[in-house]
Amino acid sequence: MKRRATMDPHQEQPAESYKIHVKMLKTVAIDVSCTDTVDHIKTKVSAIEGIDKCLQELFFSGIHLKNDDKLADYNIMTNSSVDLFVTDGMQISVKIPSVGKTINLNVRKSNKVADVKAEIEQKVGILMNNQILMYAGRQLEDNQLLSQCDLRNEQPLHVLVSPVDKLRIFVNVRGERTVSVNVKCWYTVADVKLMIETSEGLPASTHVLMRTQSGVEVVLAEGQTLQDQSVKNNDILVLQQKVQVFVKTWEGKSLTMSLPLSNTTEEVMKKIGDRLPMKEGMYYLCYRGHILSSGDTLEKHDVQNNSTIDIRLRNSRVVEPKPKNGKDAPRNII
Missing domain, CATH: 3.10.20.90 (Phosphatidylinositol 3-kinase Catalytic Subunit; Chain A, domain 1)
Known part of the structure; x- marks a missing residue:
């Protein structure tokens, strides 16, 4: 005896076909199903009327229909009217x-x-x-x-x-003003700094040229060209003053470093860590008796050229210099 086939209640049923009306200069009836996408409808209109899909914009009840959406997403039922606008696409x-x-x-x-x-x-x-x-x-x-x-x-x-060698870049000069500089893509960073020295009177040897990349300021290499470092037309660069400092460890060792004044304490510590094998978090930086706190820049502490920054181990004691009111300000680091 033949067994009667049973229908899986969870099996997706074929969508029922029905008609909608697309209004143009004339109204055209198109056979669709609720699972058809808007892009599919545009294809059908293109086949019937010869209007390229990229020129079609469909609207239903004032709502702009998106290509990947289905008719069911907009509750477009049988005999609904969809408006077609031909664009300049x-x-x-x-x-x-x-x-x-x-x-x-x-x-x-x-x-x-x-x-x-x-x-x-x-x-x-x-x-x-x-x-x-x-x-x-x-x-x-x-x-x-x-x-x-x-x-x-x-x-x-x-x-x-055809690479264009002429560029116009904007340079933010120490956060004070922005100047426009006409350069060529094969100029080096050193060339640009010299141009700014000539026009603005800021010595190239005491400044660095930087750009912001992924939210971080990156110093551009002196000897590389603007093209090598992907500097494009209308890019904004930053000219920041740099200082030469001597970094002295608690063991008496000394490092000579050239640092932009915009460097934060964390950036200076990272550069020191690249040269000295020290565990992060075991030391702090001190300048003229003042602790360089997290987030502080060298500029904030008025770090001068050829001055010394001390590396201190934590748990050591630092006494702040007397403020102008004459009171001592001892400070313990734990």
Whole structure:
């Protein structure tokens, strides 16, 4: 005797087909299911009406429908009406011979050529300043609108990679002012510092040039070029004064270090730890009898050039110098 097949109650049932109405200049009925995505609906509209998907924006009850969402997410039921708006979007093909790639970009005719370069930088990693965009044998300027370029779907853009040697950078001078400096990508950091010395009167030998990277200030290497250190057009660098100090240990050893005044106590301790085998947390720093507390900068304690910073073991006693009111201020470190 044949056994009767049973239906698993947890098995997903096929979605029931129904119709919705998409309003354009005319109304078109499309067969859909509640599990269809908005992108799938756009594909169907494209097949029926020949409107490219990237030009379509769908709305239901005033809500903008997102491509990856399903009709059920918006409670779009049978015989619902969805509004279609045709935008100024377009898809362009971009050939990059230098890396052997062709990519497609969804853009708007109201975008500028510079916007396309930014997309290429994000997708392929070629810096905007190194790109020359060519179309139909002519170079496109950054401030041109794509609508002015007479782009056609069958003809791709070409990207020529040509490093631009001219840069304009901004240098924050010791937190007091920001100056604009016109340089070339093959200038070294030492060259830039010399330019600032000439224009601002700040000796290159007593300053360092830094940039903020992942929230941390990094000193740029003197002998390397701006291009080697990925300095780009309109980047903001920081010029900070540095001092030469002598770091003296409790054993009488002495280190000579060149430090930016913006260095914190933690940064100085790390640099000392790179040169001396000392356990972290076992010592502290003292300058002219004052303890360099966590988070303090050398500038806060007015650390002078060719002065001495002492390394003290914890549990040692430090007596602060007399303040201006004449009272002693003993301080124990535990």
